[in-house]
Amino acid sequence: AVSPTPTPSQPLADCMPLNPPGNLQAETGPGTGQVTLKWETAKNAEYYTVTYGLASRGYIYGAANIGRGNQYTVSGMAAGRKYYFVLTSVNRCGSSGYSPEVSAKAGGEPVRIMAG
Numbered sequence: 001a002v003s004p005t006p007t008p009s010q011p012l013a014d015c016m017p018l019n020p021p022g023n024l025q026a027e028t029g030p031g032t033g034q035v036t037l038k039w040e041t042a043k044n045a046e047y048y049t050v051t052y053g054l055a056s057r058g059y060i061y062g063a064a065n066i067g068r069g070n071q072y073t074v075s076g077m078a079a080g081r082k083y084y085f086v087l088t089s090v091n092r093c094g095s096s097g098y099s100p101e102v103s104a105k106a107g108g109e110p111v112r113i114m115a116g
Contacts, residue, residue, distance in 0.1 A: 015093035016044040021070075024087055024099045032079050032108030037087070038071040042096065045089035050074060052085040056101060059086065079108030 022040035029036065037050065050072060051062040066072040077083055082105050086098040 015091075018042065018044055018089050018091055018094065018096045020089055020096040020099035021045070021048060021087045022099070024085070024102050026085055026102040026104035028105050029107035030073070031075070032106075033077045034073050034075050034107045035077065035083060035085070035104045036071060036073045037085060037102075039087060039099070041068070041070050042089040044091055045096075046091040048072075049088045049090060049095070050085060051088065051098070052083050054081060054083060056084050056103070058084070065090075077106035078110070079106055080110030081106055 019042045021042050024037065024039045027036045027038070028034075039048075045068065047065045047068045049062060049064050050066050051059040052074065053059040053061060063072075063074070074083075074085070082103055084101055084103045086101050088098060089096040
């Protein structure tokens with residue numbers, strides 16, 4: 001009898017393509033130094049990450065797991081400064097690429113240094 005050709009093992013056979021979250025939007029606030037992000041959840045995502053910075057595509061901050069909901073408030077930013085944000089979808093098979101970038105100013109007034 002001819003033995004069947006062995007199939008290469010496929011440990012990730014049930015991994016589905018993972019897209020970044022859709023329709024990302026950023027809004028100033030609600031509090032000082034905060035920006036609220038809202039998005040459309042991605043199919044097969046187990047959670048999301050947020051990456052952000054003070055320059056377009058210059059991401060230096062982030063949170064590795066912001067849960068699997070469809071909005072998140074980023075805190076601790078400089079009031080009145082403009083930040084740029086992207087999200088990534090993640091599951092046990094890996095992560096998507098970045099979502100389209102959005103930007104918003106962190107809530108509150110910029111701190112002004114008074115000239116003495």
